[in-house]
Amino acid sequence: MDETAIAPKEVIIAGLNTGAGNFEYSMEELANLVAANNMIVKEEVRQKLERPHPGTYFGKGKITELAEIVASENVDTIVTNDELTASQIRNIESATKASVLDRTALILDIFANRAQTREAKLQVQIAQLQYQLPRLHTSVNQRLDQQTGAGGGGGFTNRGAGETQQEMDRRTINNQIKHLKGELTDITKAADTQRTQREKNGLPTVALVGYTNAGKSTTMNGLVRKYGLNEDKQVFEKNMLFATLDTSVRQINLPDQKQFLLSDTVGFVSKLPHGLVEAFRSTLAEAANADLLIQVVDYSDPNSEKMMKTTNEALKAIGVTDIPMIVAFNKADKTEAKYPSREGMQLVYSARDDASLDELITMIREQVFKNYQTVTLLIPFDQGNILNFLNEKAHILETEYVAEGTKITVELTDESAQRFEKYRVN
Numbered sequence: 543m544d545e546t547a548i549a550p551k552e553v554i555i556a557g558l559n560t561g562a563g564n565f566e567y568s569m570e571e572l573a574n575l576v577a578a579n580n581m582i583v584k585e586e587v588r589q590k591l592e593r594p595h596p597g598t599y600f601g602k603g604k605i606t607e608l609a610e611i612v613a614s615e616n617v618d619t620i621v622t623n624d625e626l627t628a629s630q631i632r633n634i635e636s637a638t639k640a641s642v643l644d645r646t647a648l649i650l651d652i653f654a655n656r657a658q659t660r661e662a663k664l665q666v667q668i669a670q671l672q673y674q675l676p677r678l679h680t681s682v683n684q685r686l687d688q689q690t691g692a693g694g695g696g697g698f699t700n701r702g703a704g705e706t707q708q709e710m711d712r713r714t715i716n717n718q719i720k721h722l723k724g725e726l727t728d729i730t731k732a733a734d735t736q737r738t739q740r741e742k743n744g745l746p747t748v749a750l751v752g753y754t755n756a757g758k759s760t761t762m763n764g765l766v767r768k769y770g771l772n773e774d775k776q777v778f779e780k781n782m783l784f785a786t787l788d789t790s791v792r793q794i795n796l797p798d799q800k801q802f803l804l805s806d807t808v809g810f811v812s813k814l815p816h817g818l819v820e821a822f823r824s825t826l827a828e829a830a831n832a833d834l835l836i837q838v839v840d841y842s843d844p845n846s847e848k849m850m851k852t853t854n855e856a857l858k859a860i861g862v863t864d865i866p867m868i869v870a871f872n873k874a875d876k877t878e879a880k881y882p883s884r885e886g887m888q889l890v891y892s893a894r895d896d897a898s899l900d901e902l903i904t905m906i907r908e909q910v911f912k913n914y915q916t917v918t919l920l921i922p923f924d925q926g927n928i929l930n931f932l933n934e935k936a937h938i939l940e941t942e943y944v945a946e947g948t949k950i951t952v953e954l955t956d957e958s959a960q961r962f963e964k965y966r967v968n
């Protein structure tokens with residue numbers, strides 16, 4: 543990360559290939575996550591095992607190998623590709639003399655570093671505490687005990703006192719979680735109210751979703767620049783994992799008076815910690831309540847198909863299943879593909895290309911403004927307010943002044959057409 547001047551920390555990454563999922567891809571992801579956390583992979587260790595060893599996660603031989611690498615390479619951290627149990631962490635740490643950071647803790651660290659708003663910070667803190675709860679007195683805590691000579695070694699003498707301490711810590715953490723959740727609820731209640739208000743205003747909502755770093759925020763900024771109600775309201779885009787942790791909503795006003803709300807959401811990665819997904823549920827509610835999803839995919843990445851799979855699984859996990867979806871293959875400028883090019887609900891495009899953004903808008907239009915009809919109304923002269931409303935909110939195709947009033951041909955939603963039915967002349 544360029545904003546920190548601290549030299550990257552060298553680590554060992556270690557993964558267990560049980561034959562489930564896509565091992566190579568998840569190890570690549572792990573290396574990217576490690577880099578995102580200002581760390582550098584010094585050594586990579588793999589093991590094929592049908593299932594993790596319950597006590598040490600890796601098999602005995604691999605643990606010995608890890609200990610040797612730790613000693614010879616002078617590295618003090620091992621990052622594992624899966625979430626481990628408290629005892630697995632403890633056992634690997636004592637056998638290798640290195641600290642263990644599992645995949646979940648790593649992702650939590652990254653999120654914690656990125657979180658800017660109160661809401662994002664609360665969400666990450668809650669997820670971190672929930673992760674810590676079953677892991678009290680391992681890792682850092684245990685090392686502290688050892689340093690202070692308080693005896694984390696687990697001899698019988700300390701057991702009673704240790705348990706009491708553990709229970710106390712657990713209670714403290716539970717209270718903290720409760721407190722933070724309360725604070726989060728207050729914030730999300732406000733967001734819910736805003737969302738309900740927006741829904742009442744009747745504007746359709748479109749949410750950008752997808753794997754982290756796919757170009758969601760860049761797409762949002764492109765559309766906001768072209769058609770935003772307030773074109774200066776750009777969101778943060780950057781070539782780094784999890785640049786966006788907060789949902790931002792922007793209003794898009796098309797030249798023909800059609801409007802919709804566009805939201806940018808937090809990106810996904812595979813094996814996203816459950817607690818994190820749970821904590822970010824309110825942020826992701828924006829996607830869950832959308833009328834249309836745009837799944838942004840980095841088309842230039844060789845792993846794009848797996849990233850789509852990851853995204854679809856994550857969406858399913860948060861209960862988003864029945865929303866129509868445009869699949870937008872981004873960064874086509876980095877590939878040989880011709881762009882923009884469209885096939886049904888799929889678009890190959892670049893978020894930095896004007897013609898691409900127009901094509902995307904065309905596709906959004908087709909989905910979101912389906913229930914429009916063209917009607918001709920005769921508005922009596924004394925109904926100036928209706929005319930004002932239509933001038934502001936609807937796309938007027940033709941205006942003619944006749945003896946009885948103003949005759950206009952206008953595009954209306956089914957609901958609006960219903961509302962002005964009595965003025966309808968054809």
Ligand SMILES: Nc1nc2c(ncn2[C@@H]2O[C@H](COP(=O)(O)OP(=O)(O)OP(=O)(O)O)[C@@H](O)[C@H]2O)c(=O)[nH]1
Nearest residue numbers: 754755756757758759760780781784785786809893
């Ligand atoms: N070459 C090229 N780069 C792009 C394009 N779209 C986005 N990028 C770059 O890809 C990187 C990630 O873009 P973001 O828009 O921040 O990605 P995101 O999906 O919002 O990522 P997260 O918020 O981290 O989930 C940035 O460096 C962008 O400049 C594109 O069409 N072409």
Ligand SMILES: [Mg+2]
Nearest residue numbers: 758759785786
């Ligand atoms: Mg983003």
